Amino acid sequence: MRRKHQISKIIMILTLCVGIVAFLPEETSEGFSEQVIQKGATGDDVVELQSRLQYIGFYNGRIDGVYGWETYWAVRNFQEEFGLREVDGLVGDHTKDMLIRATEYDEQWIREQLNQGRDFTHYGEQGRQAPDDSGTQPPSGEGAPSQPPAEEGAPEQAPQPGQDEQADPGEQQPEGQEGTFDGDVPEVPEQEEAPEGEQGEAVNVPGGFSQNDIQLMAQAVYAEGRGEPYNGQVAIAGVILNRIEDPEFPDTISGIIFEPLAFEAVDDGQIYMEPNEQAREAVMDAINGWDPSGGATYYFNPDTATSDWIWSRPQIKRIGKHIFMN
Amino acid sequence: MGAVRWIIYVVLLVGMIGALVWGYQEQQEKNAVLIKAENNYQRAFHDLSYRVDTLNEKIDTVLAMNAPDNVSPQMTDIWKITSEAKADVSQLPLTLVPFNKTEQFLNNIGEFAYRVSIRGLDDDPLSDDELNTLSQLQDQSNEIRRDLRTIQHEVLSEGVRWMDVEVMLATNEPREDSIINGLQTVERNAESYDTFDDSVGLSSAERGDKEIEIDGEEQTEEDIREIIRDYFELDQQAELVVTETGEGSVIPMYNASFDTEDLHGYAEITRQGGHVLSYLLSRDLDEANVSLHDGMNEAQQLLEDLDFDDVKMVESIQYDKVGVYEFVHEQDDILYYPDSIQVKVALDEGDIIGLTAKDYVFNEQTRTDREFEATLSEEEATEHVNQSLEVREQRLAVIENDLGEEVLTYEILGTIDSTTYRVFINADDGFEERVERLKQSEEVYS
Numbered sequence: 001m002r003r004k005h006q007i008s009k010i011i012m013i014l015t016l017c018v019g020i021v022a023f024l025p026e027e028t029s030e031g032f033s034e035q036v037i038q039k040g041a042t043g044d045d046v047v048e049l050q051s052r053l054q055y056i057g058f059y060n061g062r063i064d065g066v067y068g069w070e071t072y073w074a075v076r077n078f079q080e081e082f083g084l085r086e087v088d089g090l091v092g093d094h095t096k097d098m099l100i101r102a103t104e105y106d107e108q109w110i111r112e113q114l115n116q117g118r119d120f121t122h123y124g125e126q127g128r129q130a131p132d133d134s135g136t137q138p139p140s141g142e143g144a145p146s147q148p149p150a151e152e153g154a155p156e157q158a159p160q161p162g163q164d165e166q167a168d169p170g171e172q173q174p175e176g177q178e179g180t181f182d183g184d185v186p187e188v189p190e191q192e193e194a195p196e197g198e199q200g201e202a203v204n205v206p207g208g209f210s211q212n213d214i215q216l217m218a219q220a221v222y223a224e225g226r227g228e229p230y231n232g233q234v235a236i237a238g239v240i241l242n243r244i245e246d247p248e249f250p251d252t253i254s255g256i257i258f259e260p261l262a263f264e265a266v267d268d269g270q271i272y273m274e275p276n277e278q279a280r281e282a283v284m285d286a287i288n289g290w291d292p293s294g295g296a297t298y299y300f301n302p303d304t305a306t307s308d309w310i311w312s313r314p315q316i317k318r319i320g321k322h323i324f325m326n
Numbered sequence: 327m328g329a330v331r332w333i334i335y336v337v338l339l340v341g342m343i344g345a346l347v348w349g350y351q352e353q354q355e356k357n358a359v360l361i362k363a364e365n366n367y368q369r370a371f372h373d374l375s376y377r378v379d380t381l382n383e384k385i386d387t388v389l390a391m392n393a394p395d396n397v398s399p400q401m402t403d404i405w406k407i408t409s410e411a412k413a414d415v416s417q418l419p420l421t422l423v424p425f426n427k428t429e430q431f432l433n434n435i436g437e438f439a440y441r442v443s444i445r446g447l448d449d450d451p452l453s454d455d456e457l458n459t460l461s462q463l464q465d466q467s468n469e470i471r472r473d474l475r476t477i478q479h480e481v482l483s484e485g486v487r488w489m490d491v492e493v494m495l496a497t498n499e500p501r502e503d504s505i506i507n508g509l510q511t512v513e514r515n516a517e518s519y520d521t522f523d524d525s526v527g528l529s530s531a532e533r534g535d536k537e538i539e540i541d542g543e544e545q546t547e548e549d550i551r552e553i554i555r556d557y558f559e560l561d562q563q564a565e566l567v568v569t570e571t572g573e574g575s576v577i578p579m580y581n582a583s584f585d586t587e588d589l590h591g592y593a594e595i596t597r598q599g600g601h602v603l604s605y606l607l608s609r610d611l612d613e614a615n616v617s618l619h620d621g622m623n624e625a626q627q628l629l630e631d632l633d634f635d636d637v638k639m640v641e642s643i644q645y646d647k648v649g650v651y652e653f654v655h656e657q658d659d660i661l662y663y664p665d666s667i668q669v670k671v672a673l674d675e676g677d678i679i680g681l682t683a684k685d686y687v688f689n690e691q692t693r694t695d696r697e698f699e700a701t702l703s704e705e706e707a708t709e710h711v712n713q714s715l716e717v718r719e720q721r722l723a724v725i726e727n728d729l730g731e732e733v734l735t736y737e738i739l740g741t742i743d744s745t746t747y748r749v750f751i752n753a754d755d756g757f758e759e760r761v762e763r764l765k766q767s768e769e770v771y772s
Contacts, residue, residue, distance in 0.1 A: 035617030040642040040649075043614075061744055066767035069746035073718065090619070202767040204643045211768055229583060230608045231592035247433040248426050250416040260367075260419035261495060281608070288650045289668040290606055290682050292592060294575050309424050314574035317581055326574045 031105050037091035041067045042204060049091060051110050052103040053078060055124040063110065063122060064202035114201055206287045213253050215275075217283045220257045222275035223265030225282075225322075232320040233279060235293035237286030239324065242297050249297070293317075296324035360489060367418060367488035371481065374414035375474040381407050381435065382467040389461060394447035401443035408436035419492040423509050427516035428470060435463050441729070469515045477508035538577050538691045542599020550580045553600045558591060558607075560584060570597070576688065579603070594684070604682040606670070611647040614673035618642055621649035621671035628669065628678050629653060634686070637667060649673050655690060660698060661723040664689040664732065698724060698734040700753035707736040710756040711749055715740040725750055727759045735759050 031048045035041075046067045053059035058081075059074035072089045079087040082098050091099075103124065113120040205211055217237055225233040243249035243256045250256050257266060265271050293299065294316040301321050305311070315325040381404060388400050412432050415425070438459065442452065452460070480486060484504065491505050545553070550568050560566065566584040578597040583590070593605035622642055629637055637653040638661060644650075648670055655665035670680030700722060708717050715738075723737040735750040750759040 033617075036619035037617070038619045038622065038642060040644055041618040042644045042646075062769075064767060064769065068767045069741075069764050070744050073741060073746070076718075202769045204645055205765075205768045206643070207765065211770075229592070230590050231583060231606060234606065247437070248429040250413065255413075255416055259416050259421060261421045261492065267496070278608075284645060285606060285670070285680065288670065289652070289666070289685070290604065290670075290680060291684070292581070292594070292604070292606070294571060294579070294594075296574070315572035316574035317571045318569065319581070319583075324574075325572075 031100060031107070032096050037067060039067050039069075039072045039089055040204065046071070047110060047114070048105055048107065049075070049099070051122045052099045052105050054122045055103040055105070057123065062202070063114070063120070065114075066202045066204055206284070209287060214280065214283055214287070216257060217253055217286075218275040218280040219271050219273065220263060220266065221282055222279035223270040223273055224263055225279070225320075228320040228322065230278065230282060231292040232322060233282035234285045234290055235296070235319050235322070235324055236299065237283045238291035238293040239296050239299055241286055242291070242293070242295060246297050292319060293324040295326070297326060299324045364487055364489045367492075368481075370414045370417040371488065372478065374411055374418070375471075375478045377407050377411040377414065378467065378471045378474055381411065382464070382471045385435070385460060385464045385467055389457070389464060394451055397452070398443050398447055401439040405436050405439040405443060408432050408439065412436070419488065419495060420509070423495065423506060424513050425509060427513050431463075431466055431470065431516050435467070438463065466516065470512055473508060473512040473515060477505060477512075480504045480508065538688055540577065540596050540598040540601060540687070540691070542596075542601070545580070545595070545597055545600040547580065549600060550582060550595055553595060553602070554582045554584065554593060557602055558584070558593075558605075560586065601687075602681075603684050603687060605680065607679040609672075609679070611672055612674040614644070614647045616671075616673045616676035618644045618649045618673070620676055621673055622651055624671055624676055624678060625649075625651045625653075625669035628681070629667065632683075634667060634683065637686075644673065647673055648679070655686060659722060660734065661721065661737070662690070663723055663725045693732070698753075700734060700736070702736070702751075702753050702756055704736065707751045707753065707756065708738065710751045710758060711738055711740070712742075714742050715747060715749070716742070722753065723750070725759065733759060739764075 031052075032045055035045060037045050037049055042065055044065070047063060047065040049067070050059055050061070050063045050065070050071055053071070053074045054063065056078075058078050059071060061068075061070040061074075075089050075091060075095070076087050078084075078099070079089075079095060082102070084094055084098065086094075106122075110122065203211070205214070217240060220240065221233050221236050225236045228236075240253065240256055244251060244253065250259060257263065257271070261267060263271070296316050298310065298313060299322045300310050302323055303321065313325045315323055317324055384400055384404050384407065388397055388404070391397050391400065412429065415429055415432070438456075442456070481488075481504075486503070486505055488505070491503060494503060494506070547568050547570070551566060554560065554566060554568070555562075555564075564584050564586045566582060568580050568582045571579045571581065580595045580597060581592065582595065583592040585591075589607055589609045591605065591607040594603050595601065596603060622639060626639070629635070634653070636656055638656040639651055639653050640661065640663075641652040642649060651669045651671070653667045653669065655662040665686045667681070667683045667686045669678060671677070672679045704720055708720070711717065717738055717740045719739040721737050722734065724732055724734050725737075727733050734753045736753055738749045738751060740747055740749065746764045748760075748762045748764055750761075751757070752759050
């Protein structure tokens with residue numbers, strides 16, 4: 001009983017918060033934290049950057065919060081067209097100022113779309129597009145800004161006509177939410193920054209690997225190397241990667257992990273355990289180039305090793321319980 | 327009294343029948359699973375024998391061929407069959423049997439066939455050396471084929487089960503088994519051919535005979551402890567373990583690992599000179615509040631302090647709470663991609679938590695050919711690129727190509743529609759060495 005009470009209290013508070021935030025005056029100009037945004041960055045600033053670039057037609061990709069190549073070219077085009085001194089893809093104060101002057105950004109609306117995992121666009125001219133408002137395609141053609149290229153210290157851009165009618169954040173808020181206090185948790189859009197892992201957002205992945213590959217490797221590392229020191233875990237992931245490079249082994253992560261008798265923890269099913277965060281980190285470190293195994297393609301536990309053959313190979317080093325070798 | 331006894335009897339009887347039925351069903355299920363596993367092994371093995379047989383036949387055919395027009399497709403076929411055969415091998419429980427010479431053989435054939443089939447045989451027909459190699463590969467494949475067929479025959483006629491082999495291998499029982507014995511014969515025969523592959527450059531190009539030389543004095547374990555304590559500012563309480571690498575290591579090194587209250591660290595230090603080539607510190611990270619850009623500055627500062635002053639950052643990526651930066655060696659406006667350094671920065675406090683410069687040191691040291699000069703101009707290089715690619719950036723870079731050689735190329739970044747590509751054009755002859763589609767983010771599946 002008491003818990004239920006607490007939950008509904010929390011819900012009430014959250015809902016109130018949503019209500020209050022919805023009635024706050026729209027803030028569009030004071031965006032961006034102080035950081036210089038560079039390629040490879042993730043987070044709220046990147047969402048804002050992409051949204052603003054899209055607003056004036058420089059960026060036609062998904063607004064996903066990852067500063068990738070498409071964003072990079074968009075930034076460079078912007079820097080060039082707007083006559084900024086440095087065309088380098090680094091979003092510093094000058095570029096930010098220029099962007100803020102030239103565009104508008106409705107953080108709340110964007111957040112909502114992201115949290116709901118929608119496909120959406122944020123163009124200035126045609127207004128915003130979420131899947132339910134059927135309508136025109138986004139303008140195609142890159143580098144077709146509606147404004148003439150401006151010199152440093154460009155005049156203030158008037159807001160584009162048309163976008164004000166649409167999607168006033170106040171109206172976007174579903175009405176009558178206060179009434180839903182029965183055990184069902186109402187959809188409360190998070191007002192805090194959405195953590196990575198929200199729908200609609202994306203993450204950086206190392207070239208050639210998918211999040212699922214990383215997960216599979218993490219499972220293998222966790223199953224094989226639980227209780228090993230951290231560098232021992234990175235080394236296990238390193239061995240898997242070294243095997244991919246080695247022509248005598250299969251060419252895929254799954255092929256290597258599921259090779260019969262290759263890994264004990266695969267044969268006895270421990271691989272299906274959920275890996276912890278450390279195992280994932282170890283895999284990422286290995287993929288990013290760390291290899292404490294010293295280029296090994298085999299390792300074994302000398303206490304339980306059953307094959308004589310495995311002792312005959314040149315050993316590189318011992319980490320924790322495992323001996324790594326070629 | 328009697329009634330109670332009878333009830334007990336009935337209950338026990340029902341219980342026993344139930345147990346029997348249950349046990350029978352379990353047994354059936356277990357058998358079904360075992361048979362499925364066995365079938366997979368059988369399929370892989372019979373496929374393997376068949377493919378090695380086909381391979382043998384194909385090589386024979388090529389040796390008898392005259393027209394280059396026919397050789398290329400045959401070679402492509404051989405290449406395909408070898409990769410299928412390799413896939414079969416990887417599905418068999420052979421990891422604990424010495425079978426790598428045979429795998430190497432398959433690999434050699436595949437490599438040879440690949441190299442031959444990608445070049446224009448009209449202008450550049452098979453040389454005598456290559457024909458010689460091919461006929462050696464032919465002999466070898468013949469032997470492997472025969473051995474595998476023999477094992478196959480035994481498997482079929484004696485009903486040998488791979489599942490038994492697997493159990494035997496996993497438990498290290500004495501190995502008196504026709505399959506294992508047969509495989510050992512295959513391996514022994516393959517070994518006798520081990521020598522030839524160096525002569526025609528089949529083994530993956532091991533660059534230069536040049537030894538890796540590292541400046542500095544030989545260090546003892548005590549020196550290393552000192553260096554580590556200094557480098558990572560450890561106090562005397564910190565637990566520090568130092569071990570030496572074995573003979574399998576590329577160069578002699580020490581491994582150090584240490585634990586402090588909130589930190590676990592590991593580092594690799596060269597015995598010569600005591601250079602810290604690689605380290606990783608792991609600790610609990612808080613939310614990121616240092617930007618990727620500031621992290622980069624930290625990384626650059628570190629490399630400067632370590633006297634790596636001829637490097638350029640080529641990639642920066644933020645993974646949630648850490649930033650990872652890749653630097654490569656830059657000299658005379660040429661980037662050397664094989665000489666890479668990775669730096670990992672914790673974005674909660676902006677401190678360096680990882681560095682690895684092994685690639686940089688090893689590759690830089692062993693480079694024998696240092697005279698790279700471009701004969702093509704930038705404009706000429708762009709002419710060799712796909713016309714629909716909009717060229718955005720261009721610079722000179724040394725990369726390792728498909729054949730494991732280092733070549734000077736123009737690295738060209740460009741886009742087709744919204745996709746970004748990286749193309750490497752050989753700066754000498756305009757050959758398109760490599761084309762990559764660049765991708766960085768992946769949507770979160772949930």
